[in-house]
Amino acid sequence: MSSPVPQPPLTIGIDFGGTSVKTGVVCGAAVLGEIERIPTRDHPEPERLIAAIGDTVSRMRVEHPGIAAIGIGVPGAVDFDRGVTYNLTNVPGWSNVPLRDRLSDLTGLPAVLENDANCAAYAEFRCGAAQGFRNVVVVTLGTGVGGGLILNGDLYRGSQYAAGEIGQVSIDYRGVDGPYGNFGALERYVGNQQITEIAHRRFHEAGRPVTEEQCSPEVLAEAAREGDEIAHQVWHVVGEYLGTALASVVYLLNPDAIVIGGGVAHAGDVLFEPLRERIRSMLSTEFFEALKIVHARFGNTAGIIGSGALAAELVE
Amino acid sequence: MSSPVPQPPLTIGIDFGGTSVKTGVVCGAAVLGEIERIPTRDHPEPERLIAAIGDTVSRMRVEHPGIAAIGIGVPGAVDFDRGVTYNLTNVPGWSNVPLRDRLSDLTGLPAVLENDANCAAYAEFRCGAAQGFRNVVVVTLGTGVGGGLILNGDLYRGSQYAAGEIGQVSIDYRGVDGPYGNFGALERYVGNQQITEIAHRRFHEAGRPVTEEQCSPEVLAEAAREGDEIAHQVWHVVGEYLGTALASVVYLLNPDAIVIGGGVAHAGDVLFEPLRERIRSMLSTEFFEALKIVHARFGNTAGIIGSGALAAELVE
Numbered sequence: 001m002s003s004p005v006p007q008p009p010l011t012i013g014i015d016f017g018g019t020s021v022k023t024g025v026v027c028g029a030a031v032l033g034e035i036e037r038i039p040t041r042d043h044p045e046p047e048r049l050i051a052a053i054g055d056t057v058s059r060m061r062v063e064h065p066g067i068a069a070i071g072i073g074v075p076g077a078v079d080f081d082r083g084v085t086y087n088l089t090n091v092p093g094w095s096n097v098p099l100r101d102r103l104s105d106l107t108g109l110p111a112v113l114e115n116d117a118n119c120a121a122y123a124e125f126r127c128g129a130a131q132g133f134r135n136v137v138v139v140t141l142g143t144g145v146g147g148g149l150i151l152n153g154d155l156y157r158g159s160q161y162a163a164g165e166i167g168q169v170s171i172d173y174r175g176v177d178g179p180y181g182n183f184g185a186l187e188r189y190v191g192n193q194q195i196t197e198i199a200h201r202r203f204h205e206a207g208r209p210v211t212e213e214q215c216s217p218e219v220l221a222e223a224a225r226e227g228d229e230i231a232h233q234v235w236h237v238v239g240e241y242l243g244t245a246l247a248s249v250v251y252l253l254n255p256d257a258i259v260i261g262g263g264v265a266h267a268g269d270v271l272f273e274p275l276r277e278r279i280r281s282m283l284s285t286e287f288f289e290a291l292k293i294v295h296a297r298f299g300n301t302a303g304i305i306g307s308g309a310l311a312a313e314l315v316e
Numbered sequence: 317m318s319s320p321v322p323q324p325p326l327t328i329g330i331d332f333g334g335t336s337v338k339t340g341v342v343c344g345a346a347v348l349g350e351i352e353r354i355p356t357r358d359h360p361e362p363e364r365l366i367a368a369i370g371d372t373v374s375r376m377r378v379e380h381p382g383i384a385a386i387g388i389g390v391p392g393a394v395d396f397d398r399g400v401t402y403n404l405t406n407v408p409g410w411s412n413v414p415l416r417d418r419l420s421d422l423t424g425l426p427a428v429l430e431n432d433a434n435c436a437a438y439a440e441f442r443c444g445a446a447q448g449f450r451n452v453v454v455v456t457l458g459t460g461v462g463g464g465l466i467l468n469g470d471l472y473r474g475s476q477y478a479a480g481e482i483g484q485v486s487i488d489y490r491g492v493d494g495p496y497g498n499f500g501a502l503e504r505y506v507g508n509q510q511i512t513e514i515a516h517r518r519f520h521e522a523g524r525p526v527t528e529e530q531c532s533p534e535v536l537a538e539a540a541r542e543g544d545e546i547a548h549q550v551w552h553v554v555g556e557y558l559g560t561a562l563a564s565v566v567y568l569l570n571p572d573a574i575v576i577g578g579g580v581a582h583a584g585d586v587l588f589e590p591l592r593e594r595i596r597s598m599l600s601t602e603f604f605e606a607l608k609i610v611h612a613r614f615g616n617t618a619g620i621i622g623s624g625a626l627a628a629e630l631v632e
Binding site for chain 2: 134149151152160162163164165168169171172173174181241247251252255256281282283284286287290
């Protein structure tokens, strides 16, 4: 007879975004039942939004009485040890809110507060594309470029909980300004909008007028898959930019794996092939062969699953 | 009455270099007595060099019977967990040597084997300029650019023990090739020889013919301190290169402190001022103010003290 397989604890994962606060019941890599959404702007005051989250949690506990802890990921810097938000991107009024303890007081459950990029990285590490690896770099490609680091088998947060800002790594000391005046910041080269601009320019130079929509990463990926040479060139350039930054990160951190997610990563092979080639060209054969470069497992649910997984850590 | 101050254990620290193997008795930040040197090339076979090191250790134990462990730092990659050298820079014949266990068998003492840049970083962390900090980046500027990382209060080694290669971080995706074909590798911009080349070119362009000796980092630093405008410009450029890479590292790792050592760092303020200014310009005020940028405490003894400190960890 085999012993029963241990079940991961049942937790609540909350992905606090600028548009909506999404809450789900998490069990390992699965979200059980429906994800509930609260429009963020419906509750401009933190206390009212916290109360609304508390109501959602109460309803979910009726259906799942075994829920043991709550995790919440927010779009901005947090003080992890104190469980306090510093400030949130695109959500005014949230500086210095002791969100972790407020949620814990309201529900009587242990809670954990983390930055959303770290939650997404933790999701990939605990039950996604980086499961079983010890040192992992997770990159999220979208409007901006986010990141999270797993080092020695745990989230690495840094001295002010601000580590993992891969989007701010410079790829050109003479380059364009990033949001903090940092020259050559990666996200100013491979963000959604920047990819569209590169494509627009390249098509224009080739005498092929295109609309902005035809230059979106999604359309561009489709065009490249269908064999469009200019679309391929655009992804090649994006792969060079991104690969340069990631090779630097590999030299610094010597990870087992790089996990790449976010909307832009849906381009798939048309991005991953030139990206791998660039990284290969910048590393010794030995280190390139030891390195996994993989697509993220989770998409929109990464924040919920990751915050739920962090919550599970509290009670395991 | 106060209790006696605990003394750090007495260990042997060995700095295995391409020219000589230097051995000293280490107690905290101090090397007790003379440092013994064995010319590396006198013993081209590993076994003979190991025997010579064993003799040195025996002599030192006669004088210091309390010696409890041995640490050895080597110029190249190691398998830390197995205590085996992968291969050593400029020292042929040392691939796959189980140096840690050979030394331990020979002396009956516990031993530890580490890469020399990691030893230097550990020296600064345990008893040098980074003592008391939790997350530290240590950079050594010389012929090449080396580095070591202390993360969460311990040496961070990475998946193949190869982390901390700050000299290979790219500062220009279109830049010159590094040793592994990596474009824009920092050490191809701020190594000893590169600084000399920048200076030579700048003086030449200004119509001031100079010898190569007059362009050495040492002479250049003196010239800048005496007010030479071109020498200042050279250090400004070097500060920009180095600052760009270090700002990237800060975004990634959010350390408490950056420690800068090695021969080029002896330039002092003429380098540190433009370097700090560059890093300041690339970070938010909050993060720049939380970051210490300091000169290394140890020079040539860093390898001995760091390997001795790692040995002390074995018996503390």
